[in-house]
Amino acid sequence: MAHNNDSWGSKIGVILAVAGSAVGLGNFLRFPGQVATNGGGIFMIPYFISLLLVGIPICWAEWTMGRYGGAVGHNSTPGIFRALWRHPASKYIGILSITIPVVIYMYYIYIEVWCLSYALDYVLGNMRAMSAAAAPGQDIKIYEAHFAAMVGAAANGFPGGRMMFLVALTFFLNFFLIFRGVSKGIESFSKIAMPLLIVIAVVIVLRVLTLGAPNPAMPERNIVNALGFMWNPRVEGASLWTALLNPKLWLSAAGQIFFTLSICMGVILNYASYLKRDDDVVLSGLTASAVNEFCEVCLGGMMVIPLAFMFLDVRNVQLDSTFSVAFTVLPTVFHRMPLGDMFGALFFAMIFIAAITSSISMLQPAIAFLEEGFAMGRRLSVTLLALIVSIGALIAIFFSKNLLALDTMDFWVGNFLVFVLGMIQIILFGWVFGVERAKAEISKGAEIPVPRPFWFVVKYVSPVYLLAIFAGFCYDKLAGYYKTIFQSEDRVAAFVLTFVLAVALFFAVLIWLAGKRWEEKHPISEEDVIP
Numbered sequence: 001m002a003h004n005n006d007s008w009g010s011k012i013g014v015i016l017a018v019a020g021s022a023v024g025l026g027n028f029l030r031f032p033g034q035v036a037t038n039g040g041g042i043f044m045i046p047y048f049i050s051l052l053l054v055g056i057p058i059c060w061a062e063w064t065m066g067r068y069g070g071a072v073g074h075n076s077t078p079g080i081f082r083a084l085w086r087h088p089a090s091k092y093i094g095i096l097s098i099t100i101p102v103v104i105y106m107y108y109i110y111i112e113v114w115c116l117s118y119a120l121d122y123v124l125g126n127m128r129a130m131s132a133a134a135a136p137g138q139d140i141k142i143y144e145a146h147f148a149a150m151v152g153a154a155a156n157g158f159p160g161g162r163m164m165f166l167v168a169l170t171f172f173l174n175f176f177l178i179f180r181g182v183s184k185g186i187e188s189f190s191k192i193a194m195p196l197l198i199v200i201a202v203v204i205v206l207r208v209l210t211l212g213a214p215n216p217a218m219p220e221r222n223i224v225n226a227l228g229f230m231w232n233p234r235v236e237g238a239s240l241w242t243a244l245l246n247p248k249l250w251l252s253a254a255g256q257i258f259f260t261l262s263i264c265m266g267v268i269l270n271y272a273s274y275l276k277r278d279d280d281v282v283l284s285g286l287t288a289s290a291v292n293e294f295c296e297v298c299l300g301g302m303m304v305i306p307l308a309f310m311f312l313d314v315r316n317v318q319l320d321s322t323f324s325v326a327f328t329v330l331p332t333v334f335h336r337m338p339l340g341d342m343f344g345a346l347f348f349a350m351i352f353i354a355a356i357t358s359s360i361s362m363l364q365p366a367i368a369f370l371e372e373g374f375a376m377g378r379r380l381s382v383t384l385l386a387l388i389v390s391i392g393a394l395i396a397i398f399f400s401k402n403l404l405a406l407d408t409m410d411f412w413v414g415n416f417l418v419f420v421l422g423m424i425q426i427i428l429f430g431w432v433f434g435v436e437r438a439k440a441e442i443s444k445g446a447e448i449p450v451p452r453p454f455w456f457v458v459k460y461v462s463p464v465y466l467l468a469i470f471a472g473f474c475y476d477k478l479a480g481y482y483k484t485i486f487q488s489e490d491r492v493a494a495f496v497l498t499f500v501l502a503v504a505l506f507f508a509v510l511i512w513l514a515g516k517r518w519e520e521k522h523p524i525s526e527e528d529v530i531p
Contacts, residue, residue, distance in 0.1 A: 007274045013187040014271065015284055019291035020190040020357030021267045023197070025111055026260040027296040028351045032304035033325040034256050040305075041233040042243050046253035051293070053465050055257040057458045058422060059289050060450070061429040062263060063281035064442045066272025075273040076369035077266045078511045079518070085432050091515050092508065093428075096421040097266030098369055099504045101362035102385075103413040104265070106392030107406040108362065109174065110151075112355040113166045114327065115348045117150060120166075122334075122345035131335040140312075143331045152400035156492070159397070167397065171390070173356065178363045179382045182274055186360055193353050194291075200350040201299040204343055208303050214311050214336060226306035247472045254469045255415055260296055261289060262358070264422040266365040273368075278445035286448075295354075303347075307333045326351070363389070366507075373514025388503070395499060399492045408496040411481060419470045426466060430459040 008014040035043050069080030078094025121127045134142040152159050177185040213222040233240055243249070258264055272281065308325055311333040330347070334340035363385060370381035392409075399405035429438060435455050442450055485493045 007183065007276070009183045009187055011279070011284065013183070013191060014275065014279075015288050015291070016194045017182075017186050017190040017357075017361070018262075018268060018271050018284075018288040019295075020186075020194050020354075021271070021361030022260060022262040022288065022292040022358070023194070023295045024354045024358030025108070025115075025351065026256065027292070027300040028201075028304065028347075028354060029111075029326045030259060031256060031296050031300050032308070034252055035230060035301060035305055036308060036325055038249055038252050039243065040229040041231045042240070043249065043253060044231065045233055045244060046250045047256060050250075050254045050257040050465075053457060053461055054254060054422070054469075055261050055263065056286070056289060057454065057462045058263045058426055059261055059268065059285050060282065060442065060454070061425060061438075061458065062268040063272045063285040064438060065425075065429060065433070066269040067275045067277075067279065067281055068441055069269070070273030070275060071277050074372065075270060076372040076514075077269050077365055078369060078514065079372055080269055080273060081428070082515070082518070085428060088515075091511055091518075093421075093424055094266075094369070094511055095504055095508045096417055096424070097269065098366050098507045098511075099500075100413055100417050100421065101265045101267060102366050102389060102507075103392060103409055103500055103503060105359055105362040105389055107396040107409045108355070108359055109170055109389075109393055110167065110397055110406065112352060112359060113163065113170050114147075114151065115352040115355060116166050116170060117163060118327070118331075119345050119348035119352060122341050122348065125341070127331055127335070127344060128341055131331075139335060140328060140332045144328045147327045151403060152397075153402055156399050156401045158394075159400070167393070170356075171386075171393070174359050174363065175382060175386050177356075177360045178367060179378060181378065182271075182364070186364065189360070190357055193357050197350050197353045197357075198295065198299070200346050200353075201295065201303065204347060204350070205299055205303045207339075207343060208306050211306075211310065211337065221310050223306055223310065226309035227302070229309050230301055230305045248476060251469060251473050251476060254466075255473075258418050258422065259414070261292060262361065264418045264425060265362070267361045270365040270368050271361070280445045280447045282442060282446040282450055283448050304330065307337070311336050369507075369510070369514070373510065373517065388506075392499065392503065395496060399496065401492070404492050405496045408481075408485075408493045409500060411477070412497060412500060415473070415477075419466065419473060423463065423466045423470060426458065426462045430463070435459055 008017070065080060065084055069075070069083045072083050074080045074083050076094065077097035078091040081093040081097075082091040084090065118127075130142050130146060131139050148154060150159065150163065158164060177189050179185065180188070209223060211223060213219045215221060233243075262268065268285075275281070304325060308329050312329060331344065334344035334347070337343070366385050366388075367378075367381050370376045370384060371378070376384070396405045396409060435458075438458075439450075439455065481493075485497060
């Protein structure tokens with residue numbers, strides 16, 4: 001099997017690229033919103049349990065499976081699954097690992113544009129003007145109206161010319177970077193973007209930690225109590241154990257771990273396939289996860305949650321969604337803090353940079369498949385993928401009323417299918433590929449040993465935990481989405497779901513065609529299966 005010539009230029013490059021794929025909107029928007037809407041410190045208990053029982057095991061599994069597939073010449077996820085499990089059906093698991101990042105990209109890029117638009121609003125003084133025009137205590141309503149108008153939440157249709165220009169600009173930037181390839185594009189950008197966004201985040205965090213109580217009449221709303229809201233697992237009017245029995249808390253925590261680590265999306269599998277045969281995956285995977293958790297908990301959490309607590313007492317603010325903290329609550333906070341316009345511009349510029357590092361990673365699995373499965377050149381594969389995702393992105397943008405198209409894609413692909421792929425992968429790694437083979441494979445070039453309990457967790461605990469979470473997710477969510485799809489008058493959700501299924505079917509046909517080509521030209525031999 002011929003190997004792809006594209007590869008990582010350095011170990012730090014691949015770590016920053018994988019960390020960059022994980023560090024994004026989930027760290028600075030979704031995580032603070034999840035903490036705020038799920039009771040503060042109580043959320044952190046299932047969050048860290050999910051990290052240990054699901055996040056790290058699947059992360060290590062994906063790094064290992066990806067490097068294994070790359071060793072026999074497969075950089076695409078269907079090819080990697082084909083190498084892991086020598087069964088005719090194995091490559092079709094790749095339908096999920098290609099469809100998931102492609103569809104997520106379709107709506108993710110629009111959220112990127114929101115961040116860029118807000119950064120420009122702060123630079124141009126638009127946010128300050130809105131605040132000045134608001135009646136005392138009504139500024140949050142002004143920002144809510146501004147956000148709704150910007151995204152077109154009141155009615156379907158394309159937004160104004162500025163937003164569409166920013167969409168086109170962001171789209172071009174993403175595809176320019178992906179066109180340059182793994183080393184010159186993704187790695188080079190990540191080496192600049194990741195340190196830059198961490199520096200910006202640290203500056204904002206230091207400013208937050210040095211703020212005094214904003215209201216002398218309420219000295220209890222200070223930085224110490226703000227951090228306590230995030231870290232103290234106390235629930236008003238209920239015991240700790242009663243609160244922990246709430247299944248929605250565990251569903252939110254597990255979903256956040258999937259989203260923030262970019263696991264079960266095909267990205268890490270693809271990135272790891274470009275490693276050399278003896279490149280470490282244990283320490284590298286753990287380092288990339290640690291960088292992500294640092295950005296999420298220590299930076300994202302410690303800048304957003306304390307601000308919202310001190311200036312607004314987020315416990316008593318009604319939040320429509322996890323995004324409300326950033327796009328409607330935080331502008332109110334920045335307006336009330338010293339140098340708020342500057343920090344507002346820095347904050348949303350930082351999120352935009354973080355989102356770019358994630359979105360370019362979502363394009364790479366499909367690019368790798370088109371190049372490997374059909375011997376396409378980079379120009380043709382990038383052009384074809386750009387055509388596919390532009391159609392989906394325009395659908396997500398046009399059907400903007402109540403953000404229904406975006407929400408439908410996020411539920412069925414960003415949540416439902418991610419859980420499904422997670423269960424398949426952990427079973428494939430622990431039971432089909434097998435623990436003994438996995439031990440031998442993961443130890444090659446490892447700079448630190450894998451803890452012994454990991455193998456028990458990956459074989460027994462993680463699958464059971466995931467199955468329980470998925471069952472709870474279906475029980476809690478599917479009935480509501482059934483009504484949205486089949487009983488809504490405008491049928492937008494049904495149309496969007498049909499489009500998603502069409503994308504999945506399109507990739508299924510391509511995988512079938514590529515599979516025939518693989519078997520004819522490069523059948524898997526006994527030498528390809530590494531003991």
